[in-house]
Amino acid sequence: MFSLIFAGEMIFSLPFHIARFFRPTLLDAFNLTNTQLGDIVFPYGILAMLSYFPGGMLADRFSARKLMSFSLFATASGGIYMSFIPGINGLYFLFAWWGATTIFLFWSPMIKAVREWGGDNSQGKAFGLLDGGRGLAAAAVSSLAVFVLAQSFGGNLNEISDEQRISAIRGIILLYTLFTAFAGILIWISVPDGKIIKQNNPHKPRSPLILLMDRNLWLQAIIVVSAYSAYKGLDYYSLYAVDFLNMNELQASAFVSNASYLRPVGAIAAGLLVDKFSGKRIIGISFSLLAILYSLLSLLTTSREINLLIISNLLVSFFAVYALRGVYFALVEETKIPTGLTGTAVGIISVIGYTPDVFFNSLAGRLLDNNPGLPGYQHFYYVLIAFSLIGLTATFYLRIKKSKH
Template identity: 40%
Template sequence: MSSEPTQSGTPVLSPARRAAVLTTLIVAGESIFFLPFLLPRTFRPTLLEVFELTNLQLGTAQAAYGIVAVVAYALGGPLADVFKPRTQMAIALATTALGGAMLWQIPSLTSLKVLYAYWGFTTIALFWAALMKATRELGGKMSQGTAFGVLDGGRGLLAVAISTVLVWVYASLLPSDVAAATLAERTLAFQWVIGITATCCLLAGLLVLVVIPKQMTAENDTVSEGTLAERMEQARLGIARVLAMPSVWLQAAIIVAAYAAFKATADFSLYATQVLGADEVQAAKLYNLSLWMRPIAAIGFGVLADRLKASYLVIVCFALVLFGSIGLAGQAWGADTYTLFMVNVISVSIGAYALRGLYFAIMEEAKIPLLLTGRAVGLASVVGYTPEIFMAPFIGYLTDSWPGRVGHHYVYLSVMAFALLGIVAGVLFRRVVAPRAG
C-alpha cells in the first residue's frame, strides 16, 4: 500500500502548462453544468412556458438530480482516489452532452425527471470529486485559495459569457416585440440554446483529454496503487479515517448553508418578473448581472484566502448573504426599485459565489491528506449538497403556494436561516477544528 502524504503535493508543471490545465479545468467544470443548471437559471420563465411546467414541477425534476447525486457523491469520492481525473472527467462530459439530445426534444415531465436523474450520475459520480482533486493537486500547498478561487471564478466568468451569448441568440430568434412571440417561436429559439450548450459540453471533454496530464504533482501517491481490487480495498479503508475527521463534518455543514444560498440565486429572475414586473429578457439580463459577481467574488476571495485564513472569509461571506437576504425578504413587501433589488442581489451573489471558491480550500487548513482528498470531498459533498434535493422543490412550493411577493419573502427568510447556520459552522471550524489541525 502506498504511503499517504500529509499535505498537498508539490506542482511539477511549468507555469504556462499550469495555466493551460487550470483553464481546461475551468472550461470542463462549468460546461458540464450548462444543461442541467445554467439554462434553468438564465431562462427559467421561458423553460416553464416551453415545457409547460409549474415551478414545483421543475423543482421535482431537479430533485431527481439531487437524489441520484447523493449516491453519486459517495461513489465518486473513492473513485477519484483510485483513478486519474482526466479519464473520469472526459467520460462525464461526453455522457452529459448526450443528454442534451433528449432535452432538445422538449420531453414530458416524467422524461425530464429521468433526464435529471441521469445527469445526477454523469456530472457527479464521474466528475465532481475528480475535478476537486485535480484542482487541489494543481494548487499545491501554498495556493489552495487561489486555485479553487480561480477555478470557480473562471467558471463564473465562462457562465456569464455563455449566458450572455445564449440570451443574445434567444432574443435574436424572437420578434422585436418579445411579448408578441408565439409559443412555437419561443420553443425553436430555446432549442437552439440547448444545442449550443450540449456542443460546448462535448468539446470540453475533448479538451480535457488533450490538455490535462496524467500527473500534476511530484507526489506519486495521489491515487492508490496495486491491482484494481487492492485499490478499491484501500479506498474502502480510507473512508473510516475520513469519517473520524471533525473538519470534514463541519465542512459539510458549511457547504449545506452555502449551497442553499447558491440555489436561491436561481430565484432572482423569477423575483424580477413577479415582484418588479420585468419581462423574460429583462429578467435574464438582471440575472446575468448577478452572474458577473461570481468571477469577481470567487477570484478575489480566493486570493485573499492564501493571505488570510479561508475559514475567516467563510464567515464574512455568510454575513454578506445574510445582509442581502434580509433586504430581498423586506423588498418583497414593497419598494419596487431595480436599484435596491440589485444591491441586495449583489450582496447575496458575492457571498454565495465566494463561498463556492472557499469551502474546499479549507481542506488544506484542516491538513487533510492528499490521498484522502476524494473520499473527504465525497463525504462532505454527500451531506453538503443535500440542498440539491430539497431546495428547488422547496422554492417552487413557496412561489407556487404564495404567488408573487409573499412567496419570495418566504424564500429569502429561509436563506437567512441558512446564512446563520453557515456563520455558526464557520466559527466552530475556526475555534475547534483549525487550531487542532495547526
C-alpha cells in the same frame, strides 16, 4: 488549467444554467410550474448523492482525464434528448441521468486536481481561480445564449408565441450541448494521466473510514450545505425580476447573465483573501453579509422608487455567494486532510453538502406556488436567512476547534 476550468462549468450547464438564466422561458416552453420544475431536479439530487462517495474513491485510483471526458460526453448526450422537449416523465429520467453523469466520474477528480495544483500555500488562489474561471465561462456562454433568445423572440417582446419560446429554448439547449461536448474533447486532449497519490505514512490509518470520525469534515459539509443553498437561490432571481421588478423575459435573463460576471471577481478576490487571512474568516464574513442582505430583501416591497435598492441588494448577494462558492473547498487543506484521501474527503463532504440538489428546488417551488406574489418570495428569503445563519454557526465552531489545537 483552462480546460479544467471550462469543463468544470460546462458539465453543469445543461442541468442548471438553463433554469438559472432562462427560468421564465423554460417554464413556459415545457409547460411546467415552479413546483414541477423543482420536483424534476429531485432525482438529480438523489443520483448525485449516491455518486459522490464512490466517485471520490475512484478519483483516488484512476485517471482524471478518462473519468472526466467520459462524463462530459455522457452529459452532452442528455442535451440532445432535451432538445426534443420531452414531457415531465422524460425530464425525470433525464435529470436522474445527469445526476450520475455530472458527478460520479467528474466532481471529485476535478477537486483533487485543483488541490494538487494549489500546493500547500495557494489553496485559496487555486479554488478561487477555479470557480472564478468557471464563472467567467458561465457568464460568457450565457451571454451567447441570451443572444439566441433575443434572435428567437424577434422585435416584439410583448407578443411572444409558444412556438417562439420552444424554438428559443431548443436553440439554447443545443448551444449548451455543443459546449459540453467541446469541453470533453478539451479534457481528453489536454489533461495528462496523473499519478495516483498514495499515503506513505505507516503510522496513520489508510482507510477512508477515519475521515468519518473527523468533526472538521462534518462542519465543512454543513458549510457547503448552507453555501450551496444560497447558490441554488440565485436560480430564482430571474423569475423574481419578472414578477416584481417589471422586467420582461429577455431583460431578466440578461440581468442574471450580466450579474454572473461578478462570479470571477468574487471567487478570485475571496481566494486571494483566504491565502492572506484564512478560509474560515472569509467564509464567516460572507455568511454574515448574506444574512443581512436576505433580511433586507424579505422586508422590501417593490416600487419604482426602491427597485434600484433591491437590484443593488441582489447584485451584492451574487458577489457574496460567488465568494463563498469559490473557496469553501479550500478548507480541505486548512484542516489537514491527507492528500491521498482528498477524493474520498470531497466525496463525503459533497454527499451531505450538495443535498440542496435533492430538496431546495422542491421547497422553493412550493413556497412560490402556494404563496402567490410577495409572500412567496418573503418565505423564500426566510429560508435563505436560516441557511446563512447555519453556515455562520458551523464556521464559528470550525474556528473554535482549530484554535484549541
